[in-house]
Amino acid sequence: MNEFVYLPENLDEALEIRASTGAVPIAGGTDLMVRYRRGSGIPPQFDFPVVLIGKIDALRYIEVSADNIHIGSATTLTEIFMNEDVPQILKLAVGEMASPAIRNVATIGGNIGNASPAGDTLPPLYILDAKIVLKNLNGEREVPIEDFITGPGQTILRSDEIIYEVTIPIGNFDKIYYRKIGTRKALALSKVSFSAAVNYRGDVIDDMRFAFGAVAPVVIRSREIEGEFKNITFNELKNREGEIAQKYSPLINPIDDQRSTAEYRRKVSLRLLKFFIQNVI
Amino acid sequence: MSERISMSVERVDAREKIYGEALYIGDYRFEDMLFAKTVRSKVPRAKILNVKIPALPDGYFVVDRDDVPGKNRVKILVYDQPYFADGVVNYIGEPILLVVGPEREKVFEIARKVEVEYEEIPPILTIDDALSGKNQPIYGDDNCFVDYHYEKGNVKNAFANAETIVEGEYETGYQEHLYIEPQGVAAVFDGEKITIYGSMQCPYYIKRALAECLALDEKNVRVVQVTTGGAFGGKEEYPSLIAGQAAVAAMKTQKPVKLILDRTEDIMVSTKRHPSRTRYRAAIDADGKVIALDVDIIFDGGAYAGLSDVVLQRGMFSAAGVYNIPNISVHGRAVATNKVPTGAFRGFGAPQVFFAIERLFDKIASKLGENPVDLRLRHAISQGDFTATGGIMRQPVKIPEMVEKLEKMSDFRSKIGKSLPGDEPHIKRGYGLSLFFHGCGFTGNGENIIAAEAKLKKHSDGKVEILVANTEMGQGALTALRKIVAETLKIQFDDVIYELPDTDRVPDSGPTVASRTTMIVGGLLKKAAEEMRERWNEADEFEIMKKYHHPDYIRWNQETFEGDAYPTYSFGANVAEVDVDTITGEIAVRHIWAVFDVGITIDEVLMRGQAQGGVVQGTGYATIEVMEAQAGRLLQSTITDYTIPTTKDVPLVECAFIDNPYEYGPFGAKCAGELTLVGAAPAIAAAVENAIGREIVRIPIKPEEIIKKLD
Ligand SMILES: Cc1cc2nc3c(=O)[nH]c(=O)nc-3n(C[C@H](O)[C@H](O)[C@H](O)COP(=O)(O)OP(=O)(O)OC[C@H]3O[C@@H](n4cnc5c(N)ncnc54)[C@H](O)[C@@H]3O)c2cc1C
Numbered sequence: 004m005n006e007f008v009y010l011p012e013n014l015d016e017a018l019e020i021r022a023s024t025g026a027v028p029i030a031g032g033t034d035l036m037v038r039y040r041r042g043s044g045i046p047p048q049f050d051f052p053v054v055l056i057g058k059i060d061a062l063r064y065i066e067v068s069a070d071n072i073h074i075g076s077a078t079t080l081t082e083i084f085m086n087e088d089v090p091q092i093l094k095l096a097v098g099e100m101a102s103p104a105i106r107n108v109a110t111i112g113g114n115i116g117n118a119s120p121a122g123d124t125l126p127p128l129y130i131l132d133a134k135i136v137l138k139n140l141n142g143e144r145e146v147p148i149e150d151f152i153t154g155p156g157q158t159i160l161r162s163d164e165i166i167y168e169v170t171i172p173i174g175n176f177d178k179i180y181y182r183k184i185g186t187r188k189a190l191a192l193s194k195v196s197f198s199a200a201v202n203y204r205g206d207v208i209d210d211m212r213f214a215f216g217a218v219a220p221v222v223i224r225s226r227e228i229e230g231e232f233k234n235i236t237f238n239e240l241k242n243r244e245g246e247i248a249q250k251y252s253p254l255i256n257p258i259d260d261q262r263s264t265a266e267y268r269r270k271v272s273l274r275l276l277k278f279f280i281q282n283v284i
Numbered sequence: 285m286s287e288r289i290s291m292s293v294e295r296v297d298a299r300e301k302i303y304g305e306a307l308y309i310g311d312y313r314f315e316d317m318l319f320a321k322t323v324r325s326k327v328p329r330a331k332i333l334n335v336k337i338p339a340l341p342d343g344y345f346v347v348d349r350d351d352v353p354g355k356n357r358v359k360i361l362v363y364d365q366p367y368f369a370d371g372v373v374n375y376i377g378e379p380i381l382l383v384v385g386p387e388r389e390k391v392f393e394i395a396r397k398v399e400v401e402y403e404e405i406p407p408i409l410t411i412d413d414a415l416s417g418k419n420q421p422i423y424g425d426d427n428c429f430v431d432y433h434y435e436k437g438n439v440k441n442a443f444a445n446a447e448t449i450v451e452g453e454y455e456t457g458y459q460e461h462l463y464i465e466p467q468g469v470a471a472v473f474d475g476e477k478i479t480i481y482g483s484m485q486c487p488y489y490i491k492r493a494l495a496e497c498l499a500l501d502e503k504n505v506r507v508v509q510v511t512t513g514g515a516f517g518g519k520e521e522y523p524s525l526i527a528g529q530a531a532v533a534a535m536k537t538q539k540p541v542k543l544i545l546d547r548t549e550d551i552m553v554s555t556k557r558h559p560s561r562t563r564y565r566a567a568i569d570a571d572g573k574v575i576a577l578d579v580d581i582i583f584d585g586g587a588y589a590g591l592s593d594v595v596l597q598r599g600m601f602s603a604a605g606v607y608n609i610p611n612i613s614v615h616g617r618a619v620a621t622n623k624v625p626t627g628a629f630r631g632f633g634a635p636q637v638f639f640a641i642e643r644l645f646d647k648i649a650s651k652l653g654e655n656p657v658d659l660r661l662r663h664a665i666s667q668g669d670f671t672a673t674g675g676i677m678r679q680p681v682k683i684p685e686m687v688e689k690l691e692k693m694s695d696f697r698s699k700i701g702k703s704l705p706g707d708e709p710h711i712k713r714g715y716g717l718s719l720f721f722h723g724c725g726f727t728g729n730g731e732n733i734i735a736a737e738a739k740l741k742k743h744s745d746g747k748v749e750i751l752v753a754n755t756e757m758g759q760g761a762l763t764a765l766r767k768i769v770a771e772t773l774k775i776q777f778d779d780v781i782y783e784l785p786d787t788d789r790v791p792d793s794g795p796t797v798a799s800r801t802t803m804i805v806g807g808l809l810k811k812a813a814e815e816m817r818e819r820w821n822e823a824d825e826f827e828i829m830k831k832y833h834h835p836d837y838i839r840w841n842q843e844t845f846e847g848d849a850y851p852t853y854s855f856g857a858n859v860a861e862v863d864v865d866t867i868t869g870e871i872a873v874r875h876i877w878a879v880f881d882v883g884i885t886i887d888e889v890l891m892r893g894q895a896q897g898g899v900v901q902g903t904g905y906a907t908i909e910v911m912e913a914q915a916g917r918l919l920q921s922t923i924t925d926y927t928i929p930t931t932k933d934v935p936l937v938e939c940a941f942i943d944n945p946y947e948y949g950p951f952g953a954k955c956a957g958e959l960t961l962v963g964a965a966p967a968i969a970a971a972v973e974n975a976i977g978r979e980i981v982r983i984p985i986k987p988e989e990i991i992k993k994l995d
Binding site: 044186189190195261262266267275282 | 321388389392544546547709710867868869870908910912919920924925927929930931932933987988991992995
């Protein structure tokens with residue numbers, strides 16, 4: 004019931020509450036408050052205690068260290084979008100999320116914690132090799148994002164942990180590409196999204212990464228497939244377009260829902276991949 | 285804009301709405317007020333075997349069919365759906381009972397705990413099922429709410445003599461109004477008299493329905509409109525249902541009762557635009573002239589009749605489009621399905637049929653190898669020609685001028701009918717044209733049945749008050765009618781009073797629907813004002829009442845559908861420019877040029893608001909407003925999933941107006957509000973078709989379908 008809403012003053016308090024009660028974190032609340040809404044004007048009803056962490060300063064920062072960019076989990080999408088150090092491909096995705104009002108409260112930690120297959124920060128984070136730093140009273144652990152999210156709404160977060168930070172290795176890409184196909188041009192959830200980042204020397208590909216959103220239980224990124232197409236020329240890449248698409252095809256396992264069809268999601272994922280290979284790079 | 289009346293004034297309701305001062309029904313508080321929550325059917329079709337109510341705390345009540353003092357059927361055209369389910373349910377969301385009590389949260393909790401036991405009946409879920417006779421009919425023997433036919437000329441002969449026959453089948457989907465303020469009412473009972481406050485279009489509809497529901501004398505039913513946050517037809521018939529429920533609850537509990545729908549609930553259970561399937565056959569002679577149309581129109585009416593009868597009629601009378609077709613046969617049916625009832629929505633049956641006829645004309649053009657503009661102009665109706673129902677087009681028709689104006693604005697003639705390159709190689713661009721009309725006022729003999737009464741009252745301080753039942757719902761009635769009166773009386777705009785209607789104070793000037801308010805009611809007020817001007821010095825205080833009847837020239841046979849279905853017509857012409865992304869199938873509607881003939885505009889800025897809004901609503905209808913039912917349940921039931929255009933989806937809308945004054949309209953005004961929605965969908969569909977070179981026969985045009993076509 005609603006009796007258990009915890010309002011910790013700082014991170015330590017929040018972690019203590021987590022440890023002792025298992026209260027579920029609410030940051031911006033734009034997923035949780037909506038999911039548990041009742042009538043308008045009536046507070047949502049959770050069947051579990053909640054702990055409000057959105058205003059904890061220790062979770063709201065964007066910092067640059069020697070090798071990494073560190074984004075505190077309660078940093079809002081607007082703050083991320085306005086920041087100069089955040090990798091461009093993440094900003095492209097954030098800029099197309101929700102609406103300005105929602106972006107002012109929605110957080111990156113919430114998008115990750117929500118672990119929706121349609122979460123729009125996730126494909127860029129997969130591409131960027133982002134790591135999630137989890138904290139509890141005893142310390143912290145760091146896990147790659149693809150290990151953190153295990154299924155729709157499923158993560159390895161323990162009941163005494165919170166998402167503390169997203170760590171993104173500093174790097175540059177020669178070419179990035181991001182496409183979100185939503186139900187409309189703004190304030191829309193993704194039917195499909197496609198992200199790509201490439202590094203090259205001359206016309207030889209050094210590193211090429213792809214991620215597909217909303218077309219499988221979790222974001223699709225395959226280092227294995229990427230590995231097979233390293234150190235080839237653009238021309239060769241274009242010639243092997245069909246082969247690449249064929250390799251991704253079994254990974255793309257979309258569903259029919261109220262926003263689109265499995266068939267469309269599958270086709271458009273592969274169309275975007277081919278389009279990128281043929282026309283963008 | 286050549287007329288003085290067209291010059292714009294500041295809307296009278298603009299400030300209070302912008303400043304957030306306007307009070308909506310959600311803001312109203314009454315002493316001891318109870319909140320209501322509706323318990324609804326969870327299945328599309330069933331007998332109710334048992335309803336288990338949890339223990340009710342003190343002060344909490346359940347209100348159901350047994351509490352209805354009068355007739356448990358909402359009076360619309362016929363006695364229609366029950367206020368509270370009467371042993372059976374026919375759609376998901378059908379109201380079964382209300383839980384009422386002082387705390388909304390508690391009321392919701394109790395409502396959630398009510399258990400209904402059903403014995404399911406095989407439901408009818410599609411148009412095909414509705415007509416197949418497979419399952420037990422929902423309505424009558426044939427499962428059609430209405431089944432009409434009319435014919436002009438001799439269609440059989442014409443087809444026998446045809447050189448070419450072109451056929452087409454067209455489908456349109458649901459559309460949800462998504463007014464910004466959901467449905468809501470409050471009912472207050474003083475022991476003798478019930479008063480309804482609420483968001484509504486038609487106070488007198490509610491008054492009449494409630495007198496029967498509550499078994500009260502009409503004088504003991506008072507209906508007061510409060511600021512209404514949008515309606516688009518959605519608050520024409522639906523509020524009668526919830527007003528009745530709240531009123532029954534208020535009488536039972538002897539306390540004020542407020543019933544406001546939440547957004548998702550509103551989307552699930554309030555009326556929608558009728559989905560449709562229309563089949564056309566066109567007979568074309570050796571000279572390339574369309575000599576006959578054979579038309580079959582089917583509207584999905586949902587579980588109850590509602591307004592389907594008249595919605596269908598307007599659709600049927602639009603079947604020839606703006607064209608002069610000598611022979612036409614139109615068969616129309618509104619079928620019953622176990623889904624949410626469909627009803628009034630801006631355009632009222634016409635958008636579905638104009639989509640079909642305009643698509644058909646594009647198809648004929650391509651069959652004949654003719655430019656679609658030329659084909660249209662060759663067939664355009666003109667003054668003196670007969671309409672589809674054999675009425676006479678009495679006023680000048682300015683279609684050629686409108687098309688010429690469009691050409692000046694958009695340079696479209698050279699671009700139409702082909703696929704053009706977009707800004708990037710994978711983007712294809714196309715242009716499409718639509719021509720359309722809207723019959724002004726009620727269909728058929730409707731206006732004569734209503735016989736609207738409008739009153740003008742001179743107060744002793746020299747102010748003049750408008751007393752009509754017409755409502756402001758965002759369209760600008762408060763401003764437009766004041767202007768008509770002020771301009772006629774030559775008094776200051778601010779010296780005209782016009783309050784939101786209260787049935788205890790205003791006569792029945794008819795509902796605020798059918799784009800009739802300015803033309804019909806404004807026309808009555810103009811006459812009243814003219815008389816008042818002459819009698820101005822007669823007394824300090826007096827009233828003038830005017831009653832509507834159709835101009836004498838009108839001939840109409842409601843049995844055979846022959847004659848003048850409308851006193852006059854407003855016209856529109858739209859050109860759409862779209863881009864289609866051939867990788868993703870996404871459509872970007874870039875630009876819409878629109879020319880309208882609404883007689884004379886009563887206020888240029890108000891009219892532009894209507895035009896832009898209508899075009900945008902039509903754009904949504906054609907593209908992103910997807911609503912589909914699966915097993916009787918609407919899949920897109922949240923404001924997240926039912927997507928209307930945001931500012932980023934809205935095309936650039938450029939509009940222009942052609943003066944064509946109507947003798948019987950105030951200052952020459954004809955109807956305007958609905959017309960503006962009608963043409964966007966066919967123009968956009970034509971543009972998409974041209975861009976990708978594949979036929980488009982269905983709206984909304986989904987990227988999912990485009991990708992199938994492109995593959
Ligand atoms: C109108 C609207 C539009 C939207 N549009 C988009 C869109 O375009 N793209 C998109 O991806 N999403 C969209 N969303 C969803 C939502 O806004 C995002 O997922 C957002 O990033 C969630 O952040 P939050 O802080 O509000 O999450 P919350 O609701 O606070 O939390 C979400 C989940 O994450 C968990 N969580 C939050 N913070 C932490 C933490 N620090 N540690 C552990 N767990 C945590 C919560 O327990 C919960 O399970 C939209 C939502 C709305 C209402």
